[in-house]
Amino acid sequence: MPDTEMPPATPTRESVRAELYALIEAQFPRVVAPLTDDFHFSEGGVASLEVMMLVFDVEETFDIALVDEGLDDFETLGELVTLVHLLVARKGGQA
Amino acid sequence: MSAQRRADGNHRVVVTGMGAIHGFGHGVAALWQAVAAAECAIAPTTLARGNQQITVPAARIPGYRDRDYFTELQVALLDPFAQYALLAGREAVADAGLAGDTDGWRDAAVIVGNGGGGELAREDAGAYLFTRGGTRVHPLTVPRTNHQAVVSHLAADTQAFGPAYVISTGCASGTHALAQATWMIRHGLVNRALSGGCEANAIFSVACAFTAVRTVARDTSRPFSHGRTGFSFGEGAGILVLESLEAAHARGARIHGEILGVGMSIDPADQVHPSHLGPTLCLTRALKDAGREPGDIAYVNGHGTGTVLNDRVESAAVRDFFGPHAGRLALSSSKSQLGHSFGASGALEAIICLKALRHQTLPPTVNWLGPDPDCPLDPVANKARSASLETVLTQSFGFGGVNAALALGLGG
Numbered sequence: 001m002p003d004t005e006m007p008p009a010t011p012t013r014e015s016v017r018a019e020l021y022a023l024i025e026a027q028f029p030r031v032v033a034p035l036t037d038d039f040h041f042s043e044g045g046v047a048s049l050e051v052m053m054l055v056f057d058v059e060e061t062f063d064i065a066l067v068d069e070g071l072d073d074f075e076t077l078g079e080l081v082t083l084v085h086l087l088v089a090r091k092g093g094q095a
Numbered sequence: 096m097s098a099q100r101r102a103d104g105n106h107r108v109v110v111t112g113m114g115a116i117h118g119f120g121h122g123v124a125a126l127w128q129a130v131a132a133a134e135c136a137i138a139p140t141t142l143a144r145g146n147q148q149i150t151v152p153a154a155r156i157p158g159y160r161d162r163d164y165f166t167e168l169q170v171a172l173l174d175p176f177a178q179y180a181l182l183a184g185r186e187a188v189a190d191a192g193l194a195g196d197t198d199g200w201r202d203a204a205v206i207v208g209n210g211g212g213g214e215l216a217r218e219d220a221g222a223y224l225f226t227r228g229g230t231r232v233h234p235l236t237v238p239r240t241n242h243q244a245v246v247s248h249l250a251a252d253t254q255a256f257g258p259a260y261v262i263s264t265g266c267a268s269g270t271h272a273l274a275q276a277t278w279m280i281r282h283g284l285v286n287r288a289l290s291g292g293c294e295a296n297a298i299f300s301v302a303c304a305f306t307a308v309r310t311v312a313r314d315t316s317r318p319f320s321h322g323r324t325g326f327s328f329g330e331g332a333g334i335l336v337l338e339s340l341e342a343a344h345a346r347g348a349r350i351h352g353e354i355l356g357v358g359m360s361i362d363p364a365d366q367v368h369p370s371h372l373g374p375t376l377c378l379t380r381a382l383k384d385a386g387r388e389p390g391d392i393a394y395v396n397g398h399g400t401g402t403v404l405n406d407r408v409e410s411a412a413v414r415d416f417f418g419p420h421a422g423r424l425a426l427s428s429s430k431s432q433l434g435h436s437f438g439a440s441g442a443l444e445a446i447i448c449l450k451a452l453r454h455q456t457l458p459p460t461v462n463w464l465g466p467d468p469d470c471p472l473d474p475v476a477n478k479a480r481s482a483s484l485e486t487v488l489t490q491s492f493g494f495g496g497v498n499a500a501l502a503l504g505l506g507g
Binding site for chain 1: 167168171172231233234235238
């Protein structure tokens with residue numbers, strides 16, 4: 001048995017997607033499921049202030065800084081998954 | 096039929112709708128019922144932030160749950176001070192028979208008094224920032240803390256496009272706002288206004304601040320009484336629909352009463368200690384504006400915070416202003432029942448005065464233990480009673496020496 005701890009696994013794109021989907025379903029219960037990466041926030045009836053709140057919660061959940069990195073410009077859920085995964089992976093030293 | 100205009104040719108201003116949320120619950124009916132029954136909404140209340148807490152006397156809105164009235168996004172956007180104003184505003188608009196009348200509201204003014212703005216949102220942001228470090232706060236912190244959020248949301252509710260702003264003169268805010276709206280209608284700038292005051296002050300940091308300035312009661316509010324030790328916190332909103340008498344008559348509106356006169360003054364002396372001259376000038380101007388004489392007044396709804404100093408100075412000012420007639424008038428404090436709701440208090444007390452006129456009943460000062468030589472006027476101790484009321488006064492004093500008074504009558 002190795003006597004050193006294994007480094008925490010960097011979340012995969014799939015695990016980031018699953019966590020984001022759960023966050024959005026909790027925050028916007030009126031958004032009709034099932035969610036897909038094609039979900040378009042403004043066309044889906046999510047107000048701009050709600051998107052700001054979502055970004056804040058995403059940053060809290062993943063301990064990342066979308067706004068500071070200038071990466072809070074997205075229109076679809078798939079784009080948000082990509083941005084979050086990018087920052088999470090970078091934080092884990094793999095990007 | 097009474098004259099449609101004032102003696103000076105300007106418009107008469109009447110109240111055609113009233114709404115309130117307060118320590119007794121939601122609604123003007125619940126407010127007056129509890130006031131007339133000499134109930135008290137104040138109780139020891141523990142306010143917490145994290146693992147810190149303070150216990151103060153306060154009258155919070157019983158059973159209030161924001162999600163019973165607002166969507167998740169609205170709750171995120173609305174600090175409680177604005178939520179309370181919206182609920183009182185909706186009641187007032189419905190009471191006036193003007194719900195959904197977007198054409199009728201288009202040119203109306205929205206003038207609301209508020210002392211602290213979004214105190215809870217400000218405390219939330221401060222706690223988050225200073226416990227976590229960094230520079231991030233919730234993105235809705237600004238719209239939640241802004242004082243003017245309240246008029247924005249009230250305007251959105253009614254589709255009012257007229258002049259809209261907030262008046263912030265601390266504990267006199269609600270009275271100043273009603274005075275401002277009265278002037279605007281009186282002089283023909285608008286013929287309708289939504290006006291009043293709101294406050295959500297029963298919050299940990301606010302309670303600490305007012306405890307530090309040694310104004311909070313040790314047990315409860317006992318205005319004008321022997322053994323009084325300070326004020327109790329209160330929260331809520333009072334919103335009124337004001338119209339020119341001509342506009343009200345034109346649509347056959349029910350009239351609750353009339354704002355006959357407005358008085359204001361400032362004490363350019365001390366930031367926290369009231370003086371004698373300012374309130375006296377305020378009363379003088381309100382009565383002159385109403386075209387009434389001191390002998391016409393049987394009742395003054397006082398500022399009556401229950402602090403040793405306020406009640407002493409207020410009693411002296413009223414006594415000196417009214418002279419020998421002071422022995423025949425009553426000076427009571429609704430803050431003994433509702434706590435001190437800062438920017439909301441003047442509007443809630445104006446509503447109480449209009450109900451007092453309607454029911455020919457003097458509102459009481461509850462928790463009154465016995466006479467204090469510094470407060471020699473009749474406090475309507477512990478029980479409401481019948482009286483013949485034609486014109487009444489209500490007055491509010493804010494820190495910084497800002498004073499405002501309204502003379503109210505049945506009107507119509």
